[in-house]
Amino acid sequence: MKPLALLRPLTISSAPSNPLFQPQSLPQKHAFRVLCSSFDSKPIQDGYTAAKPDNNKPGILDDLFLNLFRNKMVQVRILISLFPPFLLELYRILIAPIGGGKIAATMVARVTALSWQWxxxxxxxxxxxxxxxTSCRSGVFVERCKYLEESKCIGICINTCKLPTQAFFKDYMGVPLLMEPNFTDYSCQFRFGVLPPLPEDDISLKEPCLEICRNATRRRKVAGDMDVPHCPKA
Incomplete structure (x- = not known):
């Protein structure tokens, strides 16, 4: 029986008892793959970082405004998503033509004044x-726009509020809208039922930068306190 005892360690059931033949666990393999991938991607990341210029690095809020909200169609899609499906289409077909558009303009003005004060x-x-x-009570007067005051930029006001909002009401609700922001006292006049002018005739797009704009302050220092003709972001 002793020879059988000598052959017993060579069986398959006794193989896991040897630490050299124990397989590695899945977390160890996963960690090893992650470690290897990090080593492989580091030179690429270092090279990409070295290629970037050190000056004029955008911050988190700059990336948010420029990459997400600067596109007018992105802002229009955000406005569309706030309404139930088919509501905008039904409003444009059934309500907008009544009374030459005055009823639709009046309704939209009241809803805007009640729901967008926040x-x-x-x-x-x-x-x-x-x-x-004729005249109609289809206007909304904003005494002091918090959005403009907080953004401190005419370009943000034009590209993320004025132009997308005018396009949204005209194209998706059938109600023309002219927005007239006042960059002196930060007020804004909504004129529902009035078509906006062409971009080359819109004086809002030719306004100079605000005095509180940080970028305009830097440009004035670099240019020797010269006045900027209009906001470059508008």
Whole structure:
């Protein structure tokens, strides 16, 4: 029986008892793969970092505004997502043509004044002159726009608020809208039922930078306190 005892360690069931033949666990393999991938990608990352210029590095908020909200269609899609499906289409087909568009413009003005004060600040309904020579209470006056005051940039106001909002109401609700921001006292006048002018005729797109704009302050220092003709981001 002794020869059988000598052959017993060579059986398959006794192989795991030897630490040299124990397989590695899955977490060890995963950690090893992660470690190897990190070593392989480090030279690429270092080279990419070295190729970047050290000056004018954008911050987190700059990337957020420029990459996500600067595209006008992105902002329009955000506005569309706030409404239930088919509601905008039904409003444009059924409500917008009634009364020459005055009823739809009045309804939109009241909803805007009630539901968007958290973003713009205090709003009031007022009368505006329509292209046909009549007046209608389809205007919304923002006393001091918090969005403009906090952003401190005409370009952000134009590209992420004025132009997308005008396009949204005209294209998806059938209500023309002209927004007239005042960059002196930060007020804004909404004129529902009034078509906006062409971009080359819109004076809002030709306004100079705000005095509180940090980038404009840097440009004035570099240019020797010369006035910037208009906001480069508008």
């Amino acid at each position: 973003l713009m600040g205090k709003c009031t309904i007022n009368s505006v002159d329509l292209p046909d020579g």
